[in-house]
Amino acid sequence: MPEPRLLVFVCNFCSYGGADKAGGLRLDYPAGARLVRVMCSGRVDPQLVLHGFRAGADGVLILGCHPGDCHFKEGNHHAARRAALLATLLGQFGIEPERFAIDWVSAGEGERLQRVVTEMYDRLATMPRLQLARQRPAPMAQPEPGPRPGSVRP
Numbered sequence: 379m380p381e382p383r384l385l386v387f388v389c390n391f392c393s394y395g396g397a398d399k400a401g402g403l404r405l406d407y408p409a410g411a412r413l414v415r416v417m418c419s420g421r422v423d424p425q426l427v428l429h430g431f432r433a434g435a436d437g438v439l440i441l442g443c444h445p446g447d448c449h450f451k452e453g454n455h456h457a458a459r460r461a462a463l464l465a466t467l468l469g470q471f472g473i474e475p476e477r478f479a480i481d482w483v484s485a486g487e488g489e490r491l492q493r494v495v496t497e498m499y500d501r502l503a504t505m506p507r508l509q510l511a512r513q514r515p516a517p518m519a520q521p522e523p524g525p526r527p528g529s530v531r532p
């Protein structure tokens with residue numbers, strides 16, 4: 379079975395530092411997890427998450443500073459609210475809600491970053507690959523041609 383692809387948005391001030399710490403401690407996490415640094419978890423618009431899925435990710439994880447630690451004060455609170463809303467909408471796009479998560483990792487939590495990323499990755503590994511690109515809407519049925527207005531059938 380092919381390895382899942384996990385897109386991980388990490389905020390610059392905490393979670394990216396956590397990834398750096400994990401690297402410094404030589405803690406590895408799955409190679410299929412791709413980290414994208416953003417300035418704040420609040421910067422991750424739902425459109426970015428959906429774009430990630432459309433681009434081939436099997437899962438998307440947002441990692442930000444712990445509540446109260448966001449360097450933009452409210453960014454992670456905004457992210458958490460948006461994530462809760464997005465999770466309720468993912469089903470409409472054919473995406474199981476388990477494929478999306480948000481969590482908090484500080485700059486000193488290398489082990490936590492490894493654990494959170496690995497747990498999500500392992501969960502994706504138990505699921506089939508996401509096939510959004512191959513899903514096309516079924517062609518609409520054409521209506522049967524009916525009698526023309528004013529015509530008389532025998």
Ligand code: FES
Pocket residue numbers: 389390391392393417418419420441442443447448449450451453454
């Ligand atoms: Fe880390 Fe806002 S700067 S969540």
